Structures are given as C-alpha cells and as structure tokens.
Amino acid sequence: MPPLSRGHDALWQAICPSFCRWPRRASILLNRTPKRLREAQCHYNTSVQSQNDTQLAPKLFQSESFEIRKYVRQIPEWLISKHHEDLRKAGATGDYHEVQKLLTVLIQEHREKLDQRLYHAALLANTDAQYGSAANVSSLLQEMIDEGIIWDSAICHAALKVLAVHPDYLLRQEILEELHRRWFTLSGEGWHDIIVGLIRDKQLEMAFETMETVQQQGVRLERWLYDLLLYNLCDAGELDAALSVLRHRSDNGDLSISGTIWAYFLDAASSQFHYEATEYAYRKRVEPGYLNPSSGVCINILNTAARHGDHRLAMDVFRVLSNRSQKLQHYHYEALVASYLKGGDLRTALTLLIIMSKARIPPSASEISTHIRKSPALCVTALKHLKELNKEGKSIPATAVNCIIDAYLDMNDLTSAISTYRTLCTLCPSGPTIDTFNGLFRGCREALPPDKDQAMHLAKEMVAMKIKPNSLTYDRLILVCIQADGNDMEDAWRYFDEMRGMGFWPRPGTLVELARKGCKLLDQRVWKLEEKAAGQKFQEWLRREWKGGEGGGVNGAGSDDDASGRVGEVR
Numbered sequence: 001m002p003p004l005s006r007g008h009d010a011l012w013q014a015i016c017p018s019f020c021r022w023p024r025r026a027s028i029l030l031n032r033t034p035k036r037l038r039e040a041q042c043h044y045n046t047s048v049q050s051q052n053d054t055q056l057a058p059k060l061f062q063s064e065s066f067e068i069r070k071y072v073r074q075i076p077e078w079l080i081s082k083h084h085e086d087l088r089k090a091g092a093t094g095d096y097h098e099v100q101k102l103l104t105v106l107i108q109e110h111r112e113k114l115d116q117r118l119y120h121a122a123l124l125a126n127t128d129a130q131y132g133s134a135a136n137v138s139s140l141l142q143e144m145i146d147e148g149i150i151w152d153s154a155i156c157h158a159a160l161k162v163l164a165v166h167p168d169y170l171l172r173q174e175i176l177e178e179l180h181r182r183w184f185t186l187s188g189e190g191w192h193d194i195i196v197g198l199i200r201d202k203q204l205e206m207a208f209e210t211m212e213t214v215q216q217q218g219v220r221l222e223r224w225l226y227d228l229l230l231y232n233l234c235d236a237g238e239l240d241a242a243l244s245v246l247r248h249r250s251d252n253g254d255l256s257i258s259g260t261i262w263a264y265f266l267d268a269a270s271s272q273f274h275y276e277a278t279e280y281a282y283r284k285r286v287e288p289g290y291l292n293p294s295s296g297v298c299i300n301i302l303n304t305a306a307r308h309g310d311h312r313l314a315m316d317v318f319r320v321l322s323n324r325s326q327k328l329q330h331y332h333y334e335a336l337v338a339s340y341l342k343g344g345d346l347r348t349a350l351t352l353l354i355i356m357s358k359a360r361i362p363p364s365a366s367e368i369s370t371h372i373r374k375s376p377a378l379c380v381t382a383l384k385h386l387k388e389l390n391k392e393g394k395s396i397p398a399t400a401v402n403c404i405i406d407a408y409l410d411m412n413d414l415t416s417a418i419s420t421y422r423t424l425c426t427l428c429p430s431g432p433t434i435d436t437f438n439g440l441f442r443g444c445r446e447a448l449p450p451d452k453d454q455a456m457h458l459a460k461e462m463v464a465m466k467i468k469p470n471s472l473t474y475d476r477l478i479l480v481c482i483q484a485d486g487n488d489m490e491d492a493w494r495y496f497d498e499m500r501g502m503g504f505w506p507r508p509g510t511l512v513e514l515a516r517k518g519c520k521l522l523d524q525r526v527w528k529l530e531e532k533a534a535g536q537k538f539q540e541w542l543r544r545e546w547k548g549g550e551g552g553g554v555n556g557a558g559s560d561d562d563a564s565g566r567v568g569e570v571r
Contacts, residue, residue, distance in 0.1 A: 369406045
C-alpha cells in the first residue's frame with residue numbers, strides 16, 4: 001500500500017520553518033525566482049509527498065542533492081534581523097536599488113514570507129525621484145489586497161510620502177478615505193506629505209486652505225513647508241496669498257524667514273507692481289537695512305511707487321540708489337515724478353525737473369504734460385508754481401514751461417500757449433528752445449483755421465534768437481503753409497528748398513500733403529519730390545495725382561486715402 005500524502009504538520013514546520021514561509025505565488029516585489037531555487041523547491045516537495053514526515057524529515061539535511069544542500073539550510077536569525085534593519089533604513093532614505101537588492105535576499109535566499117514590513121520598504125523606495133512612480137504604489141497596494149495583507153497606518157503614510165514626490169490626486173484621495181474608514185489618525189508628517197503633494201500638483205489654493213485647517217487643529221508645520229509654499233505662490237503670481245502667509249509668519253515672531261525668501265518675495269511683488277506686497281516687504285527688510293535689493297529690483301519698486309502715488313517709498317528708493325556708485329538716470333527721475341503726480345503733489349514734481357537740470361540730466365516733462373492737460377486749471381496752477389520757484393531763486397528749465405505749452409496745445413488753446421511762451425522768456429534764463437517753437441508750430445497748424453501769420457511771426461523770433469532749426473521745424477512750417485487758406489504755395493516751396501539745403505527731407509506724410517497740393521494746382525515743382533521718393537509706389541501715385549489735377553480735380557479719392565494712411569498721421 002503506498003504511503004499517504006500528508007501536509008506539513010506542526011513538527012515539520014518546527015524542523016524546517018523556512019519552507020513554510022515561501023509565498024503562495026510570485027510577487028511584483030521580485031521580477032522572477034531564480035531557476036536553481038525553483039528546481040530545489042520542486043525536488044524537495046516531491047520527496048516530502050512520497051515519504052512519511054516524521055521518518056524522513058531528519059534525513060532532509062543528509063540528502064545527496066547539491067541543490068538541496070545549497071538552498072535548504074538554517075539561516076541565522078541575527079542575519080535575517082540585520083537584513084530587515086538594513087531594509088528599513090534603505091526604505092527610509094528612498095534608496096530604490098538597495099531596497100530591491102535586500103528584498104531579493106530576504107525573499108529568495110531567506111525565504112521570508114510577504115508581510116507589511118516588506119511592502120512598507122518597497123513603497124518607500126518609490127520616493128526616488130527617478131525610479132519611483134505613483135503607478136508602482138498603486139500596483140503594490142493592489143497586490144497587498146490580493147495577498148490578503150491589510151493596509152495599516154504605516155502603509156498608508158508610506159504611500160502618502162511617495163505621492164508627495166509623484167503626485168496623483170485620485171490615489172491620494174483613495175488612501176485618505178481608507179484612513180478615515182479605519183479610524184486611523186493622520187500624523188503631522190502625513191499632513192506635510194499631503195500639503196507637499198498638493199503644492200507639487202500646483203493645487204496651491206487647496207494647499208493653502210489645508211495649511212490653515214491643520215494650524216487650527218494644533219498641528220505644528222515645519223518652516224520649510226511655508227518656504228516651499230511661498231516660492232510656488234510667487235511663481236504662480238498669487239501674491240495676495242503669499243503676502244498672507246508671509247505676514248502671518250512675521251507677525252507671529254517667526255525669525256526663521258531667510259533673507260533669500262524676503263528677496264524673492266520682494267522681486268516677485270515689485271515686478272508685478274503689487275503695491276501692498278512691495279510696500280510690506282520694503283518696510284520690513286529694506287528700510288531697516290536688513291536687505292539690499294539689486295538695482296533692477298529698485299527700479300521695479302520705484303515704478304510700483306509711481307503707479308500708486310507713494311512718493312515717500314519712491315524717495316527712500318532714491319536714497320538706496322544714491323548710496324551706490326551708480327549714477328541716477330532720467331528714468332529714475334521719471335518714476336519719481338510720476339509718483340508725486342499720482343499723489344497730487346504737482347509742485348514737487350516740477351521741482352524734480354529743476355533738480356534733473358542741475359544734475360545735467362535732460363529733464364523729461366511728458367508725465368507732467370499728460371497730468372496737467374486734464375484741466376486748464378492745472379496748467380494755471382503749474383505756471384503759478386514755477387513763478388513761485390523762480391522767486392525762491394531756483395533756475396527754471398525751459399522743459400518745465402514747455403510741458404505747460406504742450407498741455408494747452410493738446411487742448412487746442414493756441415492763445416494760452418502763446419501767452420505761456422511769452423512768460424517763458426522771463427522765467428527761464430536760457431530762454432526758449434527749439435522744442436518750444438516746434439510745439440508752437442504744431443499748434444499753428446492744428447488751429448482752425450491754420451494760423452500761418454502767427455507761425456511766420458514765431459519763425460522770425462526764432463531767427464532773431466539765433467535758434468537753429470531742425471528737420472521737424474521745417475516740416476511743420478511746410479504743413480502750416482500748405483494747409484493755410486489760399487492757393488499760395490510759395491512759402492511752402494521756399495521752406496522745402498531751404499530744408500533740402502540743410503540736408504533734411506520731409507516726413508512721408510508731409511511729402512504726400514505737399515505733392516497732393518502741388519498736383520491740385522498743377523505746380524511743376526512737384527516733380528522735385530521724385531528725387532528721393534519713397535519707392536516706385538509713390539511715383540505711380542504722384543503721376544495719378546497729376547493726371548487728376550489736369551482733369552480739374554483729384555480722382556481716385558480712395559487711393560488718396562490709402563496713400564495718406566500708409567504714411568501715417570502728421571502732427
């Protein structure tokens with residue numbers, strides 16, 4: 001009668017415990033069981049099933065099979081414990097390759113049974129940024145379910161730590177639901193991992209709300225987590241939230257905020273012209289002298305102050321820039337002028353033009369001109385301030401008066417502009433400039449009707465003052481003569497010849513106006529314009545205009561409008 005086949009009883013398990021720990025099936029912890037180990041295991045199982053356990057078990061270690069002697073041996077417990085400890089340390093550091101190596105030793109050589117310790121280390125190995133992934137975490141957790149191994153709190157926290165490096169919102173929510181279902185408490189480290197995962201997933205608003213909730217629960221958050229959130233909020237342009245985080249830390253006496261954080265925050269805030277954030281960081285760090293921002297950041301701060309009318313902040317930035325060897329340029333002053341204008345201090349803005357003139361920096365009054373053109377009363381106030389400054393002994397630059405003249409001209413008030421020009425001669429020791437006359441010539445051309453007489457009178461005064469004309473001067477005088485009433489073009493051609501003698505050439509729009517008027521009057525001098533005409537298209541257009549003049553009018557109005565549109569509006 002053949003012997004009965006029996007399972008492994010308690011005695012057999014006591015004699016050969018390593019065989020009883022072999023897993024039921026292959027695991028994804030290992031790619032493949034070595035061939036030699038499979039052959040040894042097969043040989044061993046056949047022998048056990050054919051003989052009585054109690055009689056043959058002691059003879060297992062006396063087998064003549066080399067394969068069995070090699071793999072079936074008693075492993076010292078201290079060695080197994082050491083490998084488990086090494087596995088724990090490798091998993092804690094995220095050493096992916098070391099974890100795989102130790103798992104191979106424990107499962108294939110020591111024949112350790114799959115348990116939570118092995119899966120815990122395998123999960124933590126996926127914190128490796130290069131070799132780990134959220135997909136591996138999902139596969140390992142699913143295999144634990146298949147093997148009947150329950151997720152404990154450590155397994156869930158290990159998975160959350162991996163998802164902080166490799167974000168997966170759905171898998172994270174599944175793990176959190178499992179924690180809640182099992183009534184597990186999420187540790188402080190687990191909250192950190194969740195928040196980091198949200199930040200890496202660019203869910204900054206949710207991360208910010210989670211941090212507030214955690215703080216209300218009394219969980220202490222590490223300072224580096226605040227720094228990480230601040231950097232990402234600044235990069236995303238969420239400066240209101242970044243300011244809230246930084247203000248909360250600073251107001252609560254957090255002294256661990258590094259200078260790098262403050263500098264990065266100030267750079268981001270000023271580059272986006274966020275006034276509240278810029279002003280807060282500047283008052284906290286730059287004003288006391290803890291932080292010395294770069295020149296580029298200072299310019300951004302200056303522009304932010306100019307946009308919001310904070311001249312005190314702008315002046316303090318000037319103090320910082322003045323302490324350096326770098327010479328202040330006109331754009332620094334322009335931002336400062338804009339800040340005073342925004343704050344409603346017109347007098348100080350005009351004073352800055354005087355300071356720029358003394359510093360031999362060409363003053364730019366475009367900001368002031370744009371500001372005072374809103375109302376004639378502002379022009380009167382500006383002129384009043386200049387007269388007061390003149391009485392105080394300050395030398396008024398012509399640019400300061402020119403901005404008032406330009407403002408009047410923009411309001412089509414030539415009379416007030418001429419009156420201001422008369423005042424300029426008494427306020428400014430240097431007298432008017434070519435820019436003064438060019439602006440007045442523009443006003444004469446834009447007047448309704450164009451005031452040619454006034455333009456000719458101003459031209460005589462300019463010659464008397466020995467002010468050298470430029471290309472724009474001749475250009476605008478030609479336009480005044482063209483657009484004035486009557487068909488007399490003698491003065492226009494005279495200025496054109498004089499202009500050519502100086503080496504200048506009219507602007508394209510002026511050239512078109514001169515050609516159109518000459519063709520209309522059948523003036524043969526229009527063919528002078530072909531010398532340096534703007535390409536073949538202009539020459540063809542000129543011939544069409546001439547034919548239209550011969551026909552008693554200008555034909556092809558659409559073409560004329562197109563030509564005028566190509567060269568642009570002339571002022």
